[in-house]
Amino acid sequence: MTDGLNKLMTALPAQSWTQDADIIAPHLVEWRDKYQGHTPLMLTPRSTKEVARAVKxxxxxxxxxxxxxxxxxxxxxQTPMGEVLxxxxxxTQICDVNPVDNAMIAQAGCTLQAVHDAAAKVDRQFPLLLSSQGSCSIGGNxxxxxxxxxxxxxGTTKDLVFGVEAVLPNGDIYNGLTSLRKDNTGYDLSRLFLGAEGTLGIITAASLKLFARPAHLQRAMMAVDGPDAALKLLDICQSSGRLAMFEVIPQIGFRAVTENIPNQRDPFTEPHPWYVLADWETDSAQAGADLAESLLGQAFEAALMRDAVIAQSDSQAAQLLAIREHMSAGQKFLGGSIKFDITVPLNHIPAFFEKADAAMQAQxxxxxxxxxxHFGDGNIHYNIAQPEGADKEAFLAQWQAVSETVFDITESFGGSISAEHGIGIMKKEDLARRADPVKMALLRSIKKSLDPQNIMNPRVMV
Ligand SMILES: Cc1cc2nc3c(=O)[nH]c(=O)nc-3n(C[C@H](O)[C@H](O)[C@H](O)COP(=O)(O)OP(=O)(O)OC[C@H]3O[C@@H](n4cnc5c(N)ncnc54)[C@H](O)[C@@H]3O)c2cc1C
Incomplete structure (x- = not known):
């Protein structure tokens, strides 16, 4: 290992690696403080060629x-445990933006925000929207x-990409940076790297799909009784064909944000059991206001909605979204939290909540x-906050037992134990135990054929 590390440090320019503990430190802790890593060396290559040289x-x-x-x-x-980081x-280069092809080539380290900004400059949008977009990278996405x-x-990120450039575990460079919408010339190799969590190679750049920017985004927040009403409300909100977002927040999470996070406030005059945040893409502000009023009028008539706030300005729209965006931060004020990222078919969401809530109280x-x-696509971050005043460590020690219950219920509805966050280290054992053996064998054989030495993110996923 020492010999190899020395070779890396001599083969790469001094700006492309570091062993400085202070520079490396923030890369070894992650957002949830769940994993603390260590590494002998951090590589920071500045080009695809440098990545390839390092991997070789x-x-x-x-x-x-x-x-x-x-x-x-x-x-x-993403947390190394002794591996090279x-x-x-x-x-971080945006290499090409092509509004005719509606395509953009961006290097992997560009933040999602930088990709949004580059698209906006040519009056296009890259529609992936995450609360972490100021920090997360397109390669990570x-x-x-x-x-x-x-x-x-x-759709998810895989629907928003033409192809990728990636450095393979042997150091070869695969170039899939196309903007062709039709190209049936064998397996779609770029797709292998999407959702691979760094196990098959290092994505160094991607050709991304751009979309027309809506003239106006109409946002509204609605108060409802619970998941059943939210599901019926979704049907009404979708009837326009313009719905772009349909998120839900239960009262406990809403209050954790509005009562604890600076500058966040409750836009309603009284508390409600559940809140829905929706966006519609419309041709003008007036069309947006008319659409929201008409749809929400239908929801009132159907007795599905307790109250609603229709955003009247960009700043009001931003305030409403901020409550949703601060949900992860807000939950830290509730103490220890056992977190899930599950998905079930939409029609089963109310039954999922009923069954899972009852099982949690029993456990x-x-x-x-x-x-x-993300209720609108069936993805619920079903988190369990500790009982008030309980011992945090003792509560978190029940993570695996709680997982078994939540995953059993999820699967009983035909759902998935990982909707959008991936498998990583956290759900590796769960995947191995729960996935179809044929699927596991295929995943392992693809991994083995591309990475026979198991050098790429070796502890992750498979
Ligand atoms: C506040 C908050 C809100 C979030 N909201 C959402 C959400 O709504 N939806 C959602 O899906 N996720 C969400 N996330 C999770 C996270 O932002 C995403 O998973 C994001 O895509 C990770 O990007 P990253 O650049 O930070 O990746 P990292 O954390 O650096 O890495 C993630 C994984 O990808 C691998 N990887 C990273 N870059 C590359 C590369 N270039 N080539 C190969 N492998 C690579 C790593 O090894 C690791 O396995 C949220 C996170 C936070 C903190």
Whole structure:
């Protein structure tokens, strides 16, 4: 290993690696403080060629590598435990923006926000919308197949990409940077890297799909009784064909944000059991206001809605979204939290909540379920906050037992134990035990054929 590390440090320019503990430190902790890593060396290559040179040396010396983008992943996949850390933070070039093809080529380390800004400059949008967009990288988004708030209209990240450039575990460079919408010339190799969590290679750049920018985004927040009303409300909100977002927040999460996070306030005059946040893409502000009023009028008439706030300005729209965006931060004020990222078919969401809430109370009396998130695409962040005043460590020690219950219920409705965050370290054992053996065998055989030495993110997923 020492020999290989020395080779890496001599083969790469001094700006492309570091062993400085202070520089490396923030890369070794992650957002949830769940994993604390360590590494002998952090590589910060500045070009695809430098990535390839580094990986070739690692392959020759059997040195394991953990790729890292913005370090916002929530399943521990980006945290090295003794492996070399390869950060894409210096691969930040927007290489090409082509509004005719509606395509953009961006290097993997570009933040999602930088991609949004570059698209806006040519009057286009890249519609992936995550609260972490100021920090997460496009390479990380592709590697986790990130979802976010716009999935019900635009799909997940894998639907938003033409192809990728990636450095393979042997150091070869695969170039799939096309903007062709039709190209049936064999397996879609770029797709292999989407959602691969860095196990098959390092994505160095991507050709992304751009979309027309809506003239206006009409936002509204609605108060409802619970998941059943929310599901019926979704049907009405979708009837326009313009719905881009449909998120839910239960009262406990809403209050955790509005009562604890600076500058957040409750836009309603009284508390409600559940809140829905919706966006519609419309041709003008007037058309947006008319559409929201008409749809929400229907919801009132059907007795599905307790109250509603229709955003009247960009700043009011931003205030409403901020409550949803602060949900993760807000929950820290509730103490320890056991977190899930599950998805079930939409029609089963109310039954999922009913069954899971009852099972949780039976398992941990007085625990506080906080099920929020991307209701419109079936993805619920079903988190369980500790009972008030309980011992945090003792509560968190029940994570695996609680997982078994939640995952059993999820699967009983035909759902998935990982909707958008991926498998990482956190759900590796769960996947191995629960996935169809044929699927596991296929995943392992693809991994083995591309990475026979198991040097790419070796502890993750498979
Ligand atoms: C506040 C908050 C809100 C979030 N909201 C959402 C949400 O709504 N939807 C959602 O899907 N996720 C969400 N996330 C999770 C996270 O932001 C996404 O998973 C994001 O895509 C990770 O990007 P990253 O650049 O931070 O990746 P990292 O955390 O750096 O890495 C994630 C994984 O990808 C691998 N990886 C990173 N870059 C590369 C590369 N270039 N090549 C190969 N492998 C690579 C890593 O090894 C790791 O396995 C949220 C996170 C936070 C903190």
């Amino acid at each position: 040396i690692c392959a020759a010396h059997n040195i394991k590598i953990v790729p890292q983008g913005g370090n916002t992943g929530l399943v521990g996949g 390869l950060s894409t933070k210096k691969l 592709l590697s986790t197949n990130a979802g976010g708030n716009h999935v019900l209209r635009y 941990i009396p007085a625990c506080r379920p906080v099920g929020f998130g």
